Amino acid sequence: MSDTTLAPATSIEWRRAAPVVAVAGWLAVAACIGLNFVFDARLAAVGRPDLREGAAGAVFILPIASAATVGAALMILRPRHPVGWLFLALGLALAGAGVADLYAAYGAVARPDSLPAAGFVGVVGDKAFIPWLLLLALILLLTPTGTYDSPPWRRAAYVAIAGSALGFGFALIGPYEGDHASLGIVHNPLEIHALHGLIGLVRLVGIVALHLVLIAAAGSIIVRFRAARAAEREQLRWLALAAVPFPLFVVGAFVAAKLDQQLLLVWMAAGFISVIPIAAGLAIAQHGLYDVNRLLSRGLTYGLLSALVVGSYATVVVFAGQALGGAVAGSQAAAVIATLTAISVAAPARSRIQNWLDRRFNRRQFEALTAMRRWLRDPAPLTSVEAALREATGDGGLAVAYWIDHRARWVNEAGTPVTPDPDGITVQRRGVAIAAVTFAGERSERRTVEAVLGEAVAELENVRLRASLALQLVEVRESRARIVDAQLAERRKIERNLHDGAQQRLLALALQLRAAEVSQDPNRAPQILHSAVEQLQFAVKELRDLANGLAPATLTGEGLGAALEDLASRTLVPVRIDATAERFAASVEETAWFIACEAVANAVKHAAPHVVDIAAQRANGHLRLVIEDDGVGGADAAGTGLRGIADRAETIGGHLRVRERPGAGTIIIAELPCGS
Numbered sequence: 001m002s003d004t005t006l007a008p009a010t011s012i013e014w015r016r017a018a019p020v021v022a023v024a025g026w027l028a029v030a031a032c033i034g035l036n037f038v039f040d041a042r043l044a045a046v047g048r049p050d051l052r053e054g055a056a057g058a059v060f061i062l063p064i065a066s067a068a069t070v071g072a073a074l075m076i077l078r079p080r081h082p083v084g085w086l087f088l089a090l091g092l093a094l095a096g097a098g099v100a101d102l103y104a105a106y107g108a109v110a111r112p113d114s115l116p117a118a119g120f121v122g123v124v125g126d127k128a129f130i131p132w133l134l135l136l137a138l139i140l141l142l143t144p145t146g147t148y149d150s151p152p153w154r155r156a157a158y159v160a161i162a163g164s165a166l167g168f169g170f171a172l173i174g175p176y177e178g179d180h181a182s183l184g185i186v187h188n189p190l191e192i193h194a195l196h197g198l199i200g201l202v203r204l205v206g207i208v209a210l211h212l213v214l215i216a217a218a219g220s221i222i223v224r225f226r227a228a229r230a231a232e233r234e235q236l237r238w239l240a241l242a243a244v245p246f247p248l249f250v251v252g253a254f255v256a257a258k259l260d261q262q263l264l265l266v267w268m269a270a271g272f273i274s275v276i277p278i279a280a281g282l283a284i285a286q287h288g289l290y291d292v293n294r295l296l297s298r299g300l301t302y303g304l305l306s307a308l309v310v311g312s313y314a315t316v317v318v319f320a321g322q323a324l325g326g327a328v329a330g331s332q333a334a335a336v337i338a339t340l341t342a343i344s345v346a347a348p349a350r351s352r353i354q355n356w357l358d359r360r361f362n363r364r365q366f367e368a369l370t371a372m373r374r375w376l377r378d379p380a381p382l383t384s385v386e387a388a389l390r391e392a393t394g395d396g397g398l399a400v401a402y403w404i405d406h407r408a409r410w411v412n413e414a415g416t417p418v419t420p421d422p423d424g425i426t427v428q429r430r431g432v433a434i435a436a437v438t439f440a441g442e443r444s445e446r447r448t449v450e451a452v453l454g455e456a457v458a459e460l461e462n463v464r465l466r467a468s469l470a471l472q473l474v475e476v477r478e479s480r481a482r483i484v485d486a487q488l489a490e491r492r493k494i495e496r497n498l499h500d501g502a503q504q505r506l507l508a509l510a511l512q513l514r515a516a517e518v519s520q521d522p523n524r525a526p527q528i529l530h531s532a533v534e535q536l537q538f539a540v541k542e543l544r545d546l547a548n549g550l551a552p553a554t555l556t557g558e559g560l561g562a563a564l565e566d567l568a569s570r571t572l573v574p575v576r577i578d579a580t581a582e583r584f585a586a587s588v589e590e591t592a593w594f595i596a597c598e599a600v601a602n603a604v605k606h607a608a609p610h611v612v613d614i615a616a617q618r619a620n621g622h623l624r625l626v627i628e629d630d631g632v633g634g635a636d637a638a639g640t641g642l643r644g645i646a647d648r649a650e651t652i653g654g655h656l657r658v659r660e661r662p663g664a665g666t667i668i669i670a671e672l673p674c675g676s
Contacts, residue, residue: 017079018075018076018079019075019076019079021075022071022072022073022075022076022084022088023072025068025071025072025088025089025091025092026068026069026071026072026088026091028092028095029064029065029068029088029091029092029095032092032095032096032098032099033061033064033065033095033098035099035102036053036095036098036099036102039099039102039103039105039106040052040053040102042106042110043102043105043106043110046106046110046111048105048109048110051102051105051106051109051110052102053098053101053102060094060098063094063277064091064094064095064098065091066091066277067087067088067090067091067094067277068087068088068091068092068095069091069277070084070087070277071083071084071085071086071087071088071089071090071091071277072084072088074087075088078146080146081146082138082142082146083139083142083143083144083146086135086138086139086142087139087277089135090132090135090136090139090277093128093131093132093135094128094132096128097124097125097128097129097132098125099125100121100122100124100125100128101122101125101126101178101179103115103118103121103122103125104118104119104121104122104125104178104180104186105122105180106118107121108122108180108185108186108187109180109183109185109186112185117189118186119176119186119187119188119189120172120188120189120190122176122178122180122186122188123171123172123174123176123178123188123190124172125178126171126176126177126178126179127167127168127171127172130164130167130168130171130206130207130210131164131168133164133210133211133214134160134161134163134164134210136214136217137157137160137210137213137214137217138157138160138217140214140217140218140220140221141153141156141157141217141220143221149220149223149224153220156213156216156217156220157213159209159213160209160210160213160214160217162206162209163205163206163207163208163209163210163213164206164210165206166202166203166205166206166209167203167204167206167207167210168206170199170202170203170206171199171203172188172190173188173190173191173192173195173199174188174191174192174196174199174200174203175188175191175196176188176191364394364445364448365445365447365448365451368392368393368394368448368451368452369392369451369452369455371388371391371392372388372389372392372452372455372456373455375388375391375392376455376456376459384413384463385400385413385456385459385460385463386398386399386400386413388456389437389452389453389456392452393439393448393449393452395439395440395449397438397439397440398437398438398439398440398449399412399418399420399437399438399439400412400413400435400436400437400438400460400463401418401419401420401435401436401437401438402434402435402460402463402464402467402468403433403434403435403436403464404464404467404468404471405432406468407468407471409471410436411467411470411471412467413463413466413467413470414467414470414474415467415468415469415470415471415472415473415474416474417471420436420437420438421436421438424436424437424438424439425437425439425446425449425450425453427453427457427460429457429461434457434460434461434464435453435460435463435464437449437453475650476650513528513532516528516529554566555589555590555593556586559581559582559583559584559589560579560580560583560584560589560592560593560616561577561579561580561581561616563589563593564577564579564593564596564614564616565577565579567593567596567597567600568614571600571604571612572604573603573604573609573610573611573612574610574611574612575600575611575612575613575614576611576612576613576614577614578613578614578615578616578617579614579615579616579617580616580617580618582618584623584674585674587652588623588652588672588673588674591648591649591651591652591654591672592616592623592625592670592672594645594648595625595627595645595648595649595656595668595670596614596616596625596627598641598644598645599627599645599668600612600614600627601641602635602641602642603627603629603631603666606631606632606635607629607631607632607633607635607665607666608631608632609629609630609631609665610630610631611629611630612627612628612629613626613627613628613629614626614627614628615628618674619671621673621674622654622671622672622673622674623671623672623673623674624669624670624671625669625670625671625672626667626668626669626670627667627668628661628665628666628667628668629661629665629666630661630663630664630665631664631665631666632664632665633660633661633664633665633666634666635658635666635668637658642656642658642668645668645670649670649671649672652672652673653672653673654670654671654672654673655670655671656668656669656670656671657669
């Protein structure tokens with residue numbers, strides 16, 4: 001009981017505490033940066049500007065802010081993930097080291113004994129790189145999951161912690177070895193002179209162990225990447241992306257060192273350190289924000305291509321200068337030759353480098369795109385685009401549905417209505433939905449499928465048009481089948497009505513007449529003849545009613561308008577007619593009359609209307625028939641009754657629409673072609 005009640009409370013307290021600590025830590029980093037400027041100003045005021053960190057120190061604000069900001073953001077977003085706490089600690093360590101160095105410079109060098117424990121603080125600042133290395137090693141071991149990959153890596157972390165404790169702990173009781181050691185005026189008050197040899201040995205062992213673990217931690221990313229699943233691999237690629245500008249920083253640092261440009265050297269180092277927290281933060285919290293494979297591939301491509309172009313340019317310039325000597329002195333010949341060479345190298349090199357990197361970083365997607373492009377260039381005659389997509393992605397269950405806008409439904413390539421997976425991928429072209437693809441996520445990465453679909457979008461549009469035609473054929477076949485079924489049902493109904501009605505009366509009449517003939521009773525003859533006349537009249541009425549159910553005589557003789565008026569007179573609810581007196585082809589009038597009869601019957605039976613309006617007018621070469629009621633609404637266009645009258649309309653090339661009436665009720669609109 002206690003465990004189940006305490007666990008949620010502990011989690012809540014953890015979530016509440018993390019943002020407070022994150023903000024407090026970030027403000028502490030900002031305060032340390034502010035103290036750096038304060039000490040710089042104080043050193044300038046006492047006439048020792050040479051002790052200031054100046055622009056080089058200001059440059060390191062970038063990695064400090066990067067580590068602290070990413071750490072604070074991760075602590076707020078993922079409070080239980082240790083890397084956020086480690087990055088904030090790294091930002092504090094970097095910022096605190098700068099303050100410690102300036103504190104010692106002011107309190108022990110510029111104005112000796114003006115600040116307490118300035119020598120000891122100087123030792124702390126000088127050896128602050130030891131906790132930096134420990135924090136970096138732990139960050140590498142715990143990114144991106146927040147856990148160690150295996151027990152051996154956990155033990156490596158313990159070794160790093162022990163090594164940093166020995167190295168940093170023994171450094172605190174050792175001599176000051178910082179930038180001002182040669183002056184001989186900065187002393188560590190905790191220094192134990194008698195143990196210098198032992199202190200140096202233990203400190204060396206600890207620092208070497210820490211460096212070895214740091215190197216191994218960098219290698220652990222490769223080990224983790226090889227064993228990782230798709231999602232974790234995508235996270236680890238963000239760390240690889242941080243390495244993309246590494247050659248630029250290395251070259252820049254080398255050039256800066258050769259030219260003795262310390263500020264440029266600091267910029268190169270600070271720039272690289274600043275990228276790592278950002279990449280790690282994205283790997284942990286937002287690894288799905290961008291297509292990291294594409295960023296990584298394109299970044300390396302242009303980096304390597306730039307290096308190749310610059311290298312070829314420089315090589316040609318040097319070679320031309322040495323080969324032609326004074327012949328090119330003072331001319332632009334070497335530069336022109338080098339430029340042409342670089343241009344000729346760039347185009348083919350880019351495609352080769354890009355293909356090599358795509359194959360290297362996302363081999364599955366590269367192979368899928370290659371297979372799809374090959375099929376699009378030379379499609380197999382009997383292979384559909386759906387089959388090609390399955391082969392390219394390796395997903396045998398992949399299915400494509402096409403959106404038919406004028407029917408507002410999804411169909412497959414054969415025109416059969418289907419329901420796509422709502423979690424699938426919807427392909428659009430110019431903002432219009434074309435297809436929906438259902439695939440198995442455990443067999444195909446979503447981005448791989450999206451990339452392949454991007455290549456096939458034009459072909460999918462072509463197949464959608466063919467699917468629209470196939471849907472029309474399917475609907476025609478289904479409509480014909482329903483019409484045949486309806487005709488058979490109508491024929492059985494007529495047979496049943498004849499059998500149960502007029503046929504029975506005529507048989508009864510025949511029996512009565514036969515009985516009168518046999519009996520030859522003159523007294524009963526008048527009664528029998530009278531009864532026979534009545535039976536004949538009833539039979540004639542039943543036959544007339546049956547004929548009217550097929551097509552009323554009024555429709556044939558006087559036209560659609562008169563037939564609709566006759567329908568209104570026989571309906572139980574008021575029916576208002578607005579119909580043209582114009583005559584139309586018999587097939588059109590008969591179809592319109594059947595649609596009106598069925599629509600009115602459905603409304604009276606299911607909608608309980610107060611009034612029904614029927615309008616029939618010619619419009620744009622069509623007879624436009626509108627039946628509108630004010631009933632309860634909710635008519636089902638796919639229901640048997642409405643589907644049947646829609647089939648009648650489509651049989652003569654027309655179409656029927658059903659929609660809700662504003663307020664309440666239903667509107668049925670039939671447009672039947674009737675010529676000009």
